[in-house]
Amino acid sequence: MSSVSSSIDVAPGAIDCARQVPGPGSGGSGGAAGSGGPAESRRSRARRLLGGKRLAPALLLVPAIVILIVIIGWPLVQLVVVSFQQYGRAQVFGQAAPFIGFDNYTRVLGDSQFWQVLARSFLFCAVNVVVTMSLGTLIALLMTRLNKFFRALLSVGLLLAWAMPALTAVIVWGWLFDTQFGVVNYVLTQVTGIDFIGHSWLINPISFFAVAAIIIIWQSVPFVAFTIYAGLTQVPDEVLEAAQLDGAGAVKRFRLVIFPYLKSIFVVVTILQIIWDLRVFTQVFALQGIGGVREQTSTLGVYIYQTSLGTGDYGAGGAIAVIMVIIMMAISIFYVRQVIKEVEL
Amino acid sequence: MIVPPSARNGVRRYQVSGPRVKRRLANIVFSAIAVVIFVCSVFPVYWMINTSLQPNNEIRTPVPNFFPKDFTLGNYVTVLFEPSRSPFLPALANSLAVTVLTVIIALVFAFLASLAVTRFRFKGRKAFILSILIIQMIPAEAMIVSTYRVLDSWSLLNTIAGLTLVYVATVLPFTIWTLRGFVNGVPVELEEAAMIDGLSRIGAFWKITFPLLAPGLVATGVFGFIQAWNEFVLALVVMSRPASQTLPVWLRTFQQANGTTDWAAIMAGSTLMAIPVVVFFLIVQGRMTSGLMSGAVKG
Numbered sequence: 001m002s003s004v005s006s007s008i009d010v011a012p013g014a015i016d017c018a019r020q021v022p023g024p025g026s027g028g029s030g031g032a033a034g035s036g037g038p039a040e041s042r043r044s045r046a047r048r049l050l051g052g053k054r055l056a057p058a059l060l061l062v063p064a065i066v067i068l069i070v071i072i073g074w075p076l077v078q079l080v081v082v083s084f085q086q087y088g089r090a091q092v093f094g095q096a097a098p099f100i101g102f103d104n105y106t107r108v109l110g111d112s113q114f115w116q117v118l119a120r121s122f123l124f125c126a127v128n129v130v131v132t133m134s135l136g137t138l139i140a141l142l143m144t145r146l147n148k149f150f151r152a153l154l155s156v157g158l159l160l161a162w163a164m165p166a167l168t169a170v171i172v173w174g175w176l177f178d179t180q181f182g183v184v185n186y187v188l189t190q191v192t193g194i195d196f197i198g199h200s201w202l203i204n205p206i207s208f209f210a211v212a213a214i215i216i217i218w219q220s221v222p223f224v225a226f227t228i229y230a231g232l233t234q235v236p237d238e239v240l241e242a243a244q245l246d247g248a249g250a251v252k253r254f255r256l257v258i259f260p261y262l263k264s265i266f267v268v269v270t271i272l273q274i275i276w277d278l279r280v281f282t283q284v285f286a287l288q289g290i291g292g293v294r295e296q297t298s299t300l301g302v303y304i305y306q307t308s309l310g311t312g313d314y315g316a317g318g319a320i321a322v323i324m325v326i327i328m329m330a331i332s333i334f335y336v337r338q339v340i341k342e343v344e345l
Numbered sequence: 346m347i348v349p350p351s352a353r354n355g356v357r358r359y360q361v362s363g364p365r366v367k368r369r370l371a372n373i374v375f376s377a378i379a380v381v382i383f384v385c386s387v388f389p390v391y392w393m394i395n396t397s398l399q400p401n402n403e404i405r406t407p408v409p410n411f412f413p414k415d416f417t418l419g420n421y422v423t424v425l426f427e428p429s430r431s432p433f434l435p436a437l438a439n440s441l442a443v444t445v446l447t448v449i450i451a452l453v454f455a456f457l458a459s460l461a462v463t464r465f466r467f468k469g470r471k472a473f474i475l476s477i478l479i480i481q482m483i484p485a486e487a488m489i490v491s492t493y494r495v496l497d498s499w500s501l502l503n504t505i506a507g508l509t510l511v512y513v514a515t516v517l518p519f520t521i522w523t524l525r526g527f528v529n530g531v532p533v534e535l536e537e538a539a540m541i542d543g544l545s546r547i548g549a550f551w552k553i554t555f556p557l558l559a560p561g562l563v564a565t566g567v568f569g570f571i572q573a574w575n576e577f578v579l580a581l582v583v584m585s586r587p588a589s590q591t592l593p594v595w596l597r598t599f600q601q602a603n604g605t606t607d608w609a610a611i612m613a614g615s616t617l618m619a620i621p622v623v624v625f626f627l628i629v630q631g632r633m634t635s636g637l638m639s640g641a642v643k644g
Binding site: 056057058060061063064065067068070071072074075076078079082139142145146147150151153154156157158159160161162163164165166167168169171172173175176178180181183186197218222275279281282285286289300301302304305308309314317318320321322324325328329331332335336339340 | 371372375376378379380382383384385386387389390392393396404405406407408409453454455457458460461462465467470473475476478479480481482483484485486487488489490491492494495510511513514517518521571574575577578582593596597608611612615618619622623625626627
């Protein structure tokens with residue numbers, strides 16, 4: 001609790017410091033201003049306005065940087081260190097952890113289970129992303145064609161799905177797919193005439209992932225739909241009308257007019273979906289708890305958890321985690337580049 | 346609420362011009378599809394509430410009750426007060442404490458940082474923004490063990506302070522990024538004008554810019570709220586002691602409490618846990634999307 005009150009104390013203090021910074025145009029503001037280039041007048045004016053000393057931004061950044069270094073940076077360093085150590089249960093209880101070079105990595109990379117988990121994660125992610133993006137885009141397009149009432153209705157439905165906590169969602173869907181008393185089995189039995197009562201969806205890895213995919217897609221389509229819909233409203237009417245007058249059908253209009261306009265939104269949303277779906281944990285972990293076979297249904301995040309906390313092989317768990325972070329970074333480079341393209345930093 | 350201002354006349358935007366009958370038919374088809382999607386989205390939520398309002402023996406019937414036949418609030422009473430179960434109220438208190446603290450601290454820190462990044466040019470500014478973008482990509486699952494060890498070394502395991510610290514660090518990058526977009530949206534000229542009118546630098550910022558940022562602060566705050574309220578993995582590892590469980594962890598232990606799962610009670614617990622988030626979402630969803638757009642896409 002004490003950390004909280006002190007952190008709140010920091011806030012006014014930092015602003016006060018900014019105030020004490022000498023006024024506009026005072027010395028020490030030289031360096032960066034010159035490198036500004038054209039179109040920077042607003043920036044430099046802001047700079048002049050709010051004080052030019054380096055101290056002010058530094059003080060404003062201190063709380064954020066400290067907490068990021070301590071809670072993200074330091075554990076990240078430790079993670080890398082552990083991945084090069086022999087680190088098991090004994091080390092948790094205080095024994096020295098010897099460095100063993102790349103042993104953990106060779107062990108992990110030589111384990112066929114790791115490759116299975118990796119392939120499974122990518123495949124699962126790919127299916128989720130493709131379905132989510134397609135459905136989300138179609139729903140966004142649909143929303144532009146609805147009248148106010150039906151658009152509001154649809155929005156409320158999507159919102160409810162989006163707002164459900166992931167764990168709650170898994171539990172509810174687990175109940176819907178319950179072997180004995182689940183509605184899904186009941187309805188399927190009624191509709192198809194085949195007796196589905198007693199059918200377990202989670203035992204078979206393929207239908208396990210089908211259920212997991214339904215849950216994930218159900219929750220992530222709303223974000224995609226809302227974002228793309230918001231983008232669609234920015235496409236100028238005139239351009240679409242012109243395209244229509246030139247005889248472009250709906251598909252052509254989407255491909256040639258709408259998509260180019262929204263390309264950056266599509267790219268960023270797709271990459272965010274890839275990242276989120278690749279690191280999916282709660283859904284798979286909780287579904288396993290309801291009744292999946294762990295060995296055949298783990299994805300990367302769950303696999304790290306099981307290797308580290310389940311079997312106590314923290315060294316190998318660390319190595320897998322480092323590999324996962326590297327994969328994420330590789331993917332996110334595109335995201336970062338895209339964002340930087342859009343934004344004047 | 347959901348419609349951005351510019352979309353207000355967007356109803357007939359992409360309407361295909363053609364024979365009136367054809368258009369009307371298309372409208373009916375589209376509306377019907379919308380209803381189908383609505384039902385698919387809402388049904389699980391409805392089923393959760395429906396189940397939670399029935400006695401446990403009633404939900405275990407060959408034919409499911411699509412409406413609560415024997416309406417009861419008994420499951421909620423069980424969840425809230427049954428002494429043999431993991432108690433709800435302490436978990437609620439933990440969740441509330443962690444969530445509220447996370448939101449406040451993250452907002453204050455992120456606000457200061459976003460000011461630094463938008464209103465000043467300094468060495469390392471680009472590096473800071475880049476690191477914020479990249480940090481967002483580091484999966485929490487990969488960091489569980491090392492986060493656990495760091496908290497352990499400071500004796501912060503099973504404490505509200507420890508979990509709050511972790512959550513603040515998790516939501517901070519996104520919060521800074523989004524707020525940055527909002528602060529950028531307020532022209533510096535406004536502050537300048539106020540200063541010409543005699544306000545101090547801080548006064549101008551406080552009286553002019555800050556009120557214009559309120560919607561952005563609310564939207565980012567809600568994002569932090571949802572993250573902290575729903576987070577499961579870190580809480581599971583870091584708050585393992587029964588007394589320090591948060592709601593998601595509580596909900597899961599609940600499920601394993603006895604051999605045969607008490608689905609009706611779990612649905613009641615799930616409903617209780619989802620209500621705050623759903624309410625917040627309904628209030629600020631429109632702003633969240635525009636905030637996400639301005640942060641992630643447009644700057």
